[in-house]
Amino acid sequence: MEKRSCPRMVLNQIVEFECVDTVLGPPAEIRATGIGRDISDAGVSLLTNCLLHRGEVLTVHVPVEAEATRSVLSEVKWIQPTRHGIRVGLKFIA
Secondary structure, eight states: OOOOSSOOEEEEEEEEEEEEEOSSSSOOOOEEEEEEEEEOSSEEEEEESSOOOTTOEEEEEEEEETTEEEEEEEEEEEEEEETTEEEEEEEEOO
């Protein structure tokens, strides 16, 4: 049974992000990238090598056109280690 409330589309593009608020104290200057896997109106999932924690708030720079991005605040909702890195699910919060 599908738990998602919004349909997802394949993204398969490089996504940049930075940490705004952490659950472990003040955020470090984390700027990193990942490969966007899928996206919906509610959030995005990506594959990264950056160690993130559930509850952290990120500014995610989502590609919307050939040379344009949209910056969106997102919360880390889930983390899943894979053999290719760490897959994370991000919920858009603003």
